[in-house]
C-alpha cells in the first residue's frame with residue numbers, strides 16, 4: 001500500500017484529494033502549510049508527495065527543494081498557474097511532474113501511477129511499449145508497425161528511450177537535450193523539435209495530431225501510453 005502526502009492549503013480541495021486517494025487504497029497524510037508538510041515528509045515517510053505550489057507560508061517550490069534534499073520520493077506539484085516558468089522552476093527544484101488545476105481526477109490518478117511506477121521499477125530493464133499499432137522494443141532496439149519494421153536511428157532510440165523511462169510523466173527539454181545530446185547541446189531546442197517531428201512521423205498513427213508523443217508547451221514532452229499497456233509492459 002503506497003503512502004501519499006498531500007500538501008495543499010485549500011481545505012475543500014485537500015479533503016477531496018484525500019478522499020479520492022483513500023478510495024484508490026492509498027494511505028494518506030495531509031498538511032495545510034509548507035512547514036507542516038516538510039515535517040510530515042520527514043516523519044511519515046511517504047512514497048509520493050503531492051504539493052500545491054501556492055501555499056500561504058512559503059513558496060511551494062521551496063517545499064519541493066527542501067523535501068527533495070532529504071527524500072528521493074516522487075514529487076508531483078499542483079499548480080493553478082498556467083505560467084510555464086513556474087512549472088519549469090518546480091521541476092528544476094526537484095519535482096517529477098505537475099498537474100495544472102483544474103484537473104480531472106483520472107488525469108491526476110494516472111500521473112500518480114506513472115510516478116510510482118517509475119520510482120518502483122526494478123533495475124534498468126527497458127520495456128516493450130505499444131504506441132497504438134506500433135510495438136517498440138527498447139532493449140532490442142526494434143520497432144514494428146502494421147506495415148512492417150520501422151527504422152529508427154540510434155539517436156531517435158535514445159530520445160524515445162529517455163521519454164519511455166518516464167512514461168506518462170513530463171520530461172523537460174533541458175533533460176532530453178542533456179541526456180540525449182550531452183550538456184554542450186543543452187540549449188538546442190530547435191534541434192530537439194526536429195527529432196521529435198521525425199519520431200512522430202515514424203511512430204504516430206497521425207503525426208499531425210500526436211496521440212503518444214505529446215508537447216507540453218514551453219516545458220518539454222510527455223510520452224503518453226495507455227495506462228493498462230504501460231503497467232503490463234513495465235516489468
Ligand code: CA
Pocket residue numbers: 008009010052053054055
Ligand atoms: Ca493554494
